[in-house]
Amino acid sequence: QQQVRQSSQSLTVWEGETAILNCSYENSAFDYFPWYQQFPGEGPALLIAIRSVSDKKEDGRFTIFFNKREKNLSLHIKDSQPGDSATYFCAASARGTNAYKVIFGKGTHLHVLP
Amino acid sequence: AQTIHQWPVAEIKAVGSPLSLGCTIKGKSSPNLYWYWQATGGTLQQLFYSITVGQVESVVQLNLSASRPKDDQFILSTEKLLLSHSGFYLCAWSLGGDQAPLFGEGTRLSVL
Numbered sequence: 001q002q003q004v005r006q007s008s009q010s011l012t013v014w015e016g017e018t019a020i021l022n023c024s025y026e027n028s029a030f031d032y033f034p035w036y037q038q039f040p041g042e043g044p045a046l047l048i049a050i051r052s053v054s055d056k057k058e059d060g061r062f063t064i065f066f067n068k069r070e071k072n073l074s075l076h077i078k079d080s081q082p083g084d085s086a087t088y089f090c091a092a093s094a095r096g097t098n099a100y101k102v103i104f105g106k107g108t109h110l111h112v113l114p
Numbered sequence: 115a116q117t118i119h120q121w122p123v124a125e126i127k128a129v130g131s132p133l134s135l136g137c138t139i140k141g142k143s144s145p146n147l148y149w150y151w152q153a154t155g156g157t158l159q160q161l162f163y164s165i166t167v168g169q170v171e172s173v174v175q176l177n178l179s180a181s182r183p184k185d186d187q188f189i190l191s192t193e194k195l196l197l198s199h200s201g202f203y204l205c206a207w208s209l210g211g212d213q214a215p216l217f218g219e220g221t222r223l224s225v226l
Contacts, residue, residue, distance in 0.1 A: 043206075046216055100163040100165065
C-alpha cells in the first residue's frame with residue numbers, strides 16, 4: 001500500500017501563478033515531512049521540510065501547510081517560474097529507529113508555462 | 115565543495131554480471147548513509163541505511179547487498195544482476211535520524 005500519496009501525477013500552471021501540490025499519508029506515527037525537487041538526470045534536492053508540531057513552514061516562495069488531523073499537507077509555490085518545472089516528491093518519516101526509513105510519494109510533475 | 119560523491123556516473127552491464135556502486139561522504143563525521151533506487155519516472159525506493167561503520171539495515175529485498183567498510187564510504191553490490199535492477203541508484207546522507215537525507219548525483223544503471 002502507498003503510505004505517502006501525492007494526488008496529482010502532473011500539474012500545469014502559468015508563470016506567476018501559485019502551484020499547489022498535495023500530499024496525504026496513512027501512518028499516524030509519521031512526524032517529519034520533507035519535500036524534494038528533482039530535475040531530470042539529477043538526484044533529488046531537499047526543498048523544505050516540516051515537523052508535525054507545526055502547521056506551516058515558509059521559505060521564500062515555498063510554503064508547506066500541514067493538517068495533522070486530516071493527515072495531509074500541501075506545498076505552495078508562489079510566483080511560479082519556468083525554472084520551477086521539475087518533479088516534486090513528498091516524503092515522510094517517524095521517530096525512533098523508523099526515523100531512518102524515509103518513505104516517498106510517487107511525485108508530481110510540475111510544468112510552469114511562460 | 116561536493117559533500118557526497120557517487121561512482122560510477124553510469125554503467126551498462128549484462129544480466130548475470132556482478133555490480134559494485136560506491137558512495138563517499140566528505141567533511142562529515144559519522145553520517146547516516148542511505149541507498150535508494152529509482153525506476154525511470156518513478157518514486158524513490160529506500161534499499162538500505164547505515165548508522166555506523168560495519169552496520170547496515172536492509173529495508174527491501176531486491177537481491178542487492180550493501181556494506182559500510184569505512185565511516186565515509188557506502189557500497190552497493192550484487193553478484194548477479196537482473197534486468198529489473200536497471201534504474202537510478204542514489205546515495206544519501208544525514209547527520210541525524212530526524213533530518214532529511216541529502217542526495218548525491220546518482221548512478222544510472224542499464225542492465226541488458
